[in-house]
Every structure is written in structure tokens, then in C-alpha cells.
Amino acid sequence: MKLLEERILKDGLVLAGDVLKVDSFLNHQIDVELIAELSKEWKRLYEGEGVNKIVTIEASGIGIACIAAQYFSCPVIFAKKSKSSNIGNDFYTDSVVSYTHGGTYQVVLSKKYLGKDDRVLIIDDFLANGSALRALCNICEKAGATVVGAGIAIEKAYQGGGDMIRKRGIRVESLAKIRSMSDDGTIVFD
């Protein structure tokens, strides 16, 4: 999506350690008008798919998911990070490997809000190694829900997470797919 690619080129910063900093418009300060445009594009892509729930993960997915949900006229559920692995029987749970912060954490989603009649669109700001998206897909599977697909703002395609999820047969629509990034600030899109 040209609008997002241009914004990344204009305001994104490539930092050492393969970090793309987009906190001026996506995940610290949030440009809600930009997110509305992304949401319209996801709506166009998933039109007619009967999406009735949007699932995301805290924290930076929540704002994007809520704006997108307005276009799909459905509720959002955000999976919560849990310090405890012993969270009882009321939650679906799965684990996420964090490459940014190191280590593994659990995400939980209440069984009350997701079930076999649900057609889920998963929304998130970033897709890199795919660990968070895989956990959300696993949780939907455990709930018996149908994952219609994923709507991602920025995919770091060269990290392979998106392809891992696509190989599972899940549709992934990323609005900006980064093929490569260099420390001198060059960003190449797919």
C-alpha cells in the first residue's frame, strides 16, 4: 500500500540491530487517520468473508484493531500477556517468543469471547518472526474459531514469519512488505 510505504520512508528510522522505528505514527504516537486508511484497505481485502471478531495482542495492536473493527462492525478481543503460566481453565493460552525483549511469555484469551461460530480477522502492527501471530492462530484453533486471515501493517518479509503462517494455509495481508533494510537507512519493499 503506497500510502503506508511512503510514510515509512518519510518517518521511519532504521536503527542498528535490524530495528525499524515507526513510533512517530504506529506504535507509540498513533496517527489515527493513517490507521483508518489501513483499515479501509483490510476491509476491502476481506470484504464478504463474514468477519465477526477481530483478535489482536497487547499492547501496540490494540489501537489499530479497534479502528479496524469499526469498519467491520464487530468487537475486538485482545490477548493479554500473562506473567503466570498457571491461569486456570477460563482462558485459551499459547506462548510467544520475544526477539525484541528476549525470552518467552504466555498470552491468554478468555474462553467466553471466542468460539466455533467465530470468523476471526487477526490484526497486528508488525509481523517479523511470526511468533505472536502463530500464538493468536493457535488460540483461535483451540477455540474452534475460523481464522479468515491476518491484516498486518508492516511485514519484515525477510524474517520469514509471514511465510511460515501462509504455509499453514492462512491468508496474510500485509500492507507494507519489507524485502530488505540496511543500516544506512535504505528500505526496499516487495
Place this chain on the structure above:
Amino acid sequence: MKLLEERILKDGLVLAGDVLKVDSFLNHQIDVELIAELSKEWKRLYEGEGVNKIVTIEASGIGIACIAAQYFSCPVIFAKKSKSSNIGNDFYTDSVVSYTHGGTYQVVLSKKYLGKDDRVLIIDDFLANGSALRALCNICEKAGATVVGAGIAIEKAYQGGGDMIRKRGIRVESLAKIRSMSDDGTIVFD
């Protein structure tokens, strides 16, 4: 606000330990149509105040803030929880006492996104002891920004946090103010 009070009475659950569980519509599953109605009310209340930034705190404030921001045509900035107290000079920081999880944590907000020309509306889902709201007000003060006021969904008025902030001279508009709550499920609004 009648709509929110009725929803709390219909779907809220009073749990032992003074907990009001509203995770079916506010802070786990999010009813974005309800949040749009709350946002319209905040817009009505703060009309003409020149709000140009909405500030909130991760995680459950983010979705509400993003929907509200659409009505104010301005960006959102969410303060992030930080494990480290040593976060360098690029951030405004303050501390929050968590009564839910125990202990104290730091919240940080990048100096790049808040300054003396900003007129801030702080949005959050809950106001109880006021520790999170106080931290956000302190951060705005450190940035030299003007806090136009706060827009809160649910205030547990009997916990005193709202009055503490109001005594500071800051306008706080809570759309449902709970005067008392009992273990038998009775909720009385102000």
C-alpha cells in the same frame, strides 16, 4: 452517562476484593460501537478546548483513546510501561503504583511527541486510586503541555483518585461514577 451505566449493570460483574469486571465490553473484549458513543460524549464535553493530543497508558486505554482521537482529529500517544528505571534522556517518565498487581512500575513517553504547545486530553478506561492518571498528568507537566482534562469511562469515586486529581485543578469527566459496590453485585452510581 445512562448508556454506560446500563451496560455496566447488564454485563459488569462485581467480584470479591472490590473488583468490577467489565472485560466483556471494555478491557478484554472491546465493544467499539459503545466506545464511539463514549467518545462522542467526551467530544461534547471538551468541545472548543483545542485538544490536539490524546494521551493514555498501555494497555487497556489504547483502544478507547484511538477511537476518541478520531472525534478530536488528533493523534494518540500511549505511555509505555518500562521495566527499567534507567531509560535515558529521551523520555519523560513517572511512576505508577499498581493496586491490582502490587508494586510500582515506571511509565515512559518520548520527549519527541509532547511539548509546550500541546493541549492534552487524557483518556483511560478506569480511574480508581488515581495513580496512573497522576503519572500521566505529571508527564504532561514535565513536557510543559497543558492538560485540558481527563476523559474516563468508569470512575470508582469512593476510592478518591478522581478527587485527588480534581483538587489539583484538573477537570475530570467520568462517564460512569460508582459511589458504592457490594459483594452481592449491587452497584450504586453517583
